[in-house]
Amino acid sequence: MSSRLKPLPILATSLFAPGELTKEDLVRGRSAVTRLEGEFAVAVGAPFAADPPRPRNFPYALAPRGLLAAVEAGRRLEREEGPSYGLVLALSSLHSEPAYLEHVLQHRCDPQQMEEILGFAGDFPLEYVASVLGAHGPRARVDSACASGSDALILAHRWIEAGIAEDVLVVAAASMLDPVGIALFNNIHALSTEDDLTASRPFDRRRKGFVMGEGGAACWLSSRRPRQPTGYLCGHGRSMNAEKFTDMPEDLSAMEAACRAALAGTVPSYICAHGTATPGNDRCETRLYKNLFGERAHSIPVSSLKSMTGHCLGASSLMEVVVTLEALGRQQAPPTLNLHEPDPECDLDYVALEPRALSGDFALSSAFAFGGHNSALLLSADHPC
Amino acid sequence: MLKLADYRAVLAGAAPAQILDCPGVRVIEKPPASHAVSAAAEYAIAAVEELAERAAEAALYTISGSPGSCLHLFDAARKDSPDGRLVGPGFGRRRSRRIHPFALLLSLRNQVPASLSLHFHLRGPSLSTIDSAAAFADLIPAAALEIPDRPVLFVLSSASDRAEERSRNILQTGASQGLEGAIALLFSGDGELGTIARATGGEAMVLGASASSPPAADWPFSPCLEPGLGILWALSQGVPQATFEIREPGRSSYFSWNMP
Numbered sequence: 017m018s019s020r021l022k023p024l025p026i027l028a029t030s031l032f033a034p035g036e037l038t039k040e041d042l043v044r045g046r047s048a049v050t051r052l053e054g055e056f057a058v059a060v061g062a063p064f065a066a067d068p069p070r071p072r073n074f075p076y077a078l079a080p081r082g083l084l085a086a087v088e089a090g091r092r093l094e095r096e097e098g099p100s101y102g103l104v105l106a107l108s109s110l111h112s113e114p115a116y117l118e119h120v121l122q123h124r125c126d127p128q129q130m131e132e133i134l135g136f137a138g139d140f141p142l143e144y145v146a147s148v149l150g151a152h153g154p155r156a157r158v159d160s161a162c163a164s165g166s167d168a169l170i171l172a173h174r175w176i177e178a179g180i181a182e183d184v185l186v187v188a189a190a191s192m193l194d195p196v197g198i199a200l201f202n203n204i205h206a207l208s209t210e211d212d213l214t215a216s217r218p219f220d221r222r223r224k225g226f227v228m229g230e231g232g233a234a235c236w237l238s239s240r241r242p243r244q245p246t247g248y249l250c251g252h253g254r255s256m257n258a259e260k261f262t263d264m265p266e267d268l269s270a271m272e273a274a275c276r277a278a279l280a281g282t283v284p285s286y287i288c289a290h291g292t293a294t295p296g297n298d299r300c301e302t303r304l305y306k307n308l309f310g311e312r313a314h315s316i317p318v319s320s321l322k323s324m325t326g327h328c329l330g331a332s333s334l335m336e337v338v339v340t341l342e343a344l345g346r347q348q349a350p351p352t353l354n355l356h357e358p359d360p361e362c363d364l365d366y367v368a369l370e371p372r373a374l375s376g377d378f379a380l381s382s383a384f385a386f387g388g389h390n391s392a393l394l395l396s397a398d399h400p401c
Numbered sequence: 402m403l404k405l406a407d408y409r410a411v412l413a414g415a416a417p418a419q420i421l422d423c424p425g426v427r428v429i430e431k432p433p434a435s436h437a438v439s440a441a442a443e444y445a446i447a448a449v450e451e452l453a454e455r456a457a458e459a460a461l462y463t464i465s466g467s468p469g470s471c472l473h474l475f476d477a478a479r480k481d482s483p484d485g486r487l488v489g490p491g492f493g494r495r496r497s498r499r500i501h502p503f504a505l506l507l508s509l510r511n512q513v514p515a516s517l518s519l520h521f522h523l524r525g526p527s528l529s530t531i532d533s534a535a536a537f538a539d540l541i542p543a544a545a546l547e548i549p550d551r552p553v554l555f556v557l558s559s560a561s562d563r564a565e566e567r568s569r570n571i572l573q574t575g576a577s578q579g580l581e582g583a584i585a586l587l588f589s590g591d592g593e594l595g596t597i598a599r600a601t602g603g604e605a606m607v608l609g610a611s612a613s614s615p616p617a618a619d620w621p622f623s624p625c626l627e628p629g630l631g632i633l634w635a636l637s638q639g640v641p642q643a644t645f646e647i648r649e650p651g652r653s654s655y656f657s658w659n660m661p
Contacts, residue, residue, distance in 0.1 A: 108509075120472060124564050143650070159465075178545065202497070255527075386511070387529075
């Protein structure tokens with residue numbers, strides 16, 4: 017299960033982050049968490065600074081916000097004209113967006129009223145992003161909940177490895193920061209309900225759940241070398257827990273297997289944790305890294321970007337790839353904000369409050385999703401050979 | 402290239418007559434709406450049941466269509482809305498709590514792989530894709546890379562013949578009846594039933610709602626199941642070689658079938 021991959025160049029990355037945060041902002045430690053106005057069941061979230069723009073030629077009356085976020089993330093990606101791009105779109109269900117639900121609840125049995133919601137349906141989202149980005153090669157839409165972004169990157173790697181594409185665009189987006197999306201997660205008690213801009217507190221003793229964010233990211237993977245890469249995908253691993261749908265597992269062996277497959281024996285110099293700030297996740301993740309690295313786990317800097325972006329669900333893991341590459345390039349670990357009172361059960365070297373200098377080539381970026389999907393990536397800013 | 406070792410299918414609705422002779426194909430009643438498991442996941446579990454032992458170490462590749470309508474889960478929250486909208490006055494503080502907690506789980510599109518993993522203790526790699534049957538052809542080369550290490554269990558599932566999905570399907574295709582269910586295809590290094598490979602085009606039999614020639618011209622609308630139906634048809638009819646075009650509104654993809 018563990019053999020080091022041939023490092024695959026990531027030629028360019030882009031970010032469409034909440035609060036219009038940049039990669040540099042996130043390495044330095046700026047938060048997008050703000051108070052929410054409207055019919056929300058919780059007080060704070062990390063929304064986009066402005067609505068994702070609607071393309072003028074969008075063909076239907078109702079445009080899915082998540083799809084527009086994907087288009088915007090892809091549009092920001094610097095890329096060449098010419099290659100026959102493949103596309104992996106990590107975009108979760110759009111069917112809980114209020115615009116869709118309001119329309120369909122009212123007109124559910126009337127075929128004549130369905131025209132307006134075709135932008136949410138079937139293969140349209142994938143094909144629309146493909147047409148906007150000029151991706152005419154192999155394509156698929158991945159949805160493994162919060163592991164979608166990294167799973168999409170892995171599929172892109174597989175396509176290049178299998179030789180069916182030389183260049184693949186990976187685009188991830190998620191926008192459930194609306195009253196319905198908030199209600200869905202709040203009703204299973206996953207969200208922090210505090211009215212406090214510091215409510216996203218990964219690994220802190222006072223953490224009470226995650227803060228919802230929305231976001232997008234994109235990467236261009238290529239087996240060619242037409243430009244200086246931003247970084248490299250050096251390893252990946254996936255597994256399923258087969259234990260619980262929403263809670264973290266007691267048996268960490270499947271999570272370990274995914275990480276070991278990605279690491280192939282490498283000890284990373286930085287870990288970009290899943291770090292949701294739910295009590296269960298952060299404890300479980302701490303145990304995981306101790307199991308993986310033993311005593312050395314205590315000397316590996318770990319941080320959670322979700323302290324700044326909230327949890328951007330299916331987009332989060334690709335956003336974390338983008339920022340992790342930036343962190344490796346700058347040799348600076350992003351901070352975990354709001355970590356003032358470390359949980360005694362979360363006793364690793366979490367980079368608290370301020371960024372910190374890094375030394376080393378490799379980072380582990382991990383994602384653990386509802387449904388039991390585990391996905392782990394080994395990243396490097398420089399060619400590791 | 403992937404070598405087919407075994408398969409099972411569970412279908413509900415007007416299943417194509419040509420594939421009903423295929424051993425391993427069952428026609429069942431549509432499961433009613435549930436608060437715990439989506440209809441698509443129920444189909445998938447039923448389809449994989451008899452393959453589970455052989456698939457224990459497999460990589461799980463899924464293409465999931467509609468999970469089945471979840472609209473009923475929002476009715477209670479909308480009922481007392483003063484303006485008839487779901488997200489109207491009082492939603493955030495009061496009415497939103499009437500959305501059943503399981504609504505999130507039912508609406509998650511990775512419910513099929515998650516349910517299969519939980520039900521059959523599948524712990525290998527998983528790739529969960531949605532809403533594009535045409536992706537099937539593109540996933541074949543990626544899945545083939547798994548084969549040296551483990552078998553691959555491909556599961557296509559959909560529960561699209563209900564409520565708003567049916568209304569939308571009528572608008573898009575004119576088809577007033579759909580076929581839903583799940584098709585499980587187990588591939589391994591020593592599979593002997595036939596092989597599939599991604600193809601790049603050529604003369605092909607069209608699968609999908611716009612098919613106008615045999616075998617799929619009179620098949621009911623069956624989003625996300627089409628590639629599996631094509632394979633079942635080839636098996637049932639003893640077709641030695643074929644190329645299938647999976648035609649969707651946005652694009653086509655192709656895969657070849659060869660029977661030893």
